[in-house]
Amino acid sequence: MRIHAVDHPLVAHKLSTLRDARTDSPTFRRLADELVTLLAYEATREVRTDTVEIRTPVTATTGVRLSHPRPLVVPILRAGLGMLDGMVRLLPTAEVGFLGMIRDEETLQASTYANRMPDDLSGRQVYVLDPMLATGGTLVAAIKELIRRGADDVTAICLLTAPEGVRLMERELAGTPVTVVTASIDERLNEHGYIVPGLGDAGDRMYGTAG
Numbered sequence: 201m202r203i204h205a206v207d208h209p210l211v212a213h214k215l216s217t218l219r220d221a222r223t224d225s226p227t228f229r230r231l232a233d234e235l236v237t238l239l240a241y242e243a244t245r246e247v248r249t250d251t252v253e254i255r256t257p258v259t260a261t262t263g264v265r266l267s268h269p270r271p272l273v274v275p276i277l278r279a280g281l282g283m284l285d286g287m288v289r290l291l292p293t294a295e296v297g298f299l300g301m302i303r304d305e306e307t308l309q310a311s312t313y314a315n316r317m318p319d320d321l322s323g324r325q326v327y328v329l330d331p332m333l334a335t336g337g338t339l340v341a342a343i344k345e346l347i348r349r350g351a352d353d354v355t356a357i358c359l360l361t362a363p364e365g366v367r368l369m370e371r372e373l374a375g376t377p378v379t380v381v382t383a384s385i386d387e388r389l390n391e392h393g394y395i396v397p398g399l400g401d402a403g404d405r406m407y408g409t410a411g
């Protein structure tokens with residue numbers, strides 16, 4: 201497993217406003233959308249392409265186009281849904297699958313309540329969207345399911361990650377073709393499993409359901 205923390209002033213600027221407890225839901229959604237597009241630029245660096253012949257108004261030349269089969273984008277509901285538009289803006293021809301997962305607030309164990317993805321992912325590049333990698337339970341379970349279905353190249357885009365979650369991913373997904381692209385590796389988890397300094401509950405902040 202590889203992890204890549206994107207070091208860019210625009211990412212840091214947008215992330216700081218996203219973290220701010222005073223940022224309202226509409227602004228939070230807009231910033232999450234903008235951030236995922238910036239992270240997706242890095243995350244798609246190795247998207248598969250084919251060489252094609254093209255003709256400009258001046259001459260014949262070669263170009264590239266995205267390979268078939270098309271990449272699959274999988275947002276993890278709820279909060280990952282807020283990253284989908286920003287991702288498909290860069291990959292408009294991608295296919296989209298859905299995983300609904302929820303973390304128990306007491307045990308911090310993740311469970312799956314919705315699963316709508318192609319059964320056979322053999323030879324597919326997959327991009328998983330989840331803003332928060334905290335304990336790592338959610339993302340490890342999601343990626344194991346993708347690999348079980350045959351995915352041979354998985355990239356997770358997470359706005360924030362915690363070192364504890366990164367370590368779980370490294371342990372559970374050792375030797376698998378998985379990359380995590382993130383805007384930040386934060387300090388730690390608190391006693392409730394929240395990322396510190398973090399941004400709170402991403403789903404609640406995105407959809408205005410906190411409190």
Ligand SMILES: O=P(O)(O)OC[C@H]1O[C@H](OP(=O)(O)OP(=O)(O)O)[C@H](O)[C@@H]1O
Nearest residue numbers: 278279302303333334335336337338403
């Ligand atoms: O790394 P973990 O410890 O598993 O935690 C991360 C998960 O927690 C949040 O989802 P949540 O369960 O709050 O669901 P929601 O998106 O519907 O709010 C977040 O969006 C991740 O999916």
Ligand SMILES: O=c1cc[nH]c(=O)[nH]1
Nearest residue numbers: 334394395400401402
């Ligand atoms: O800090 C955290 C941890 C898990 N899920 C969130 O939404 N936020």
Ligand SMILES: [Mg+2]
Nearest residue numbers: 401402403404
């Ligand atoms: Mg939540």
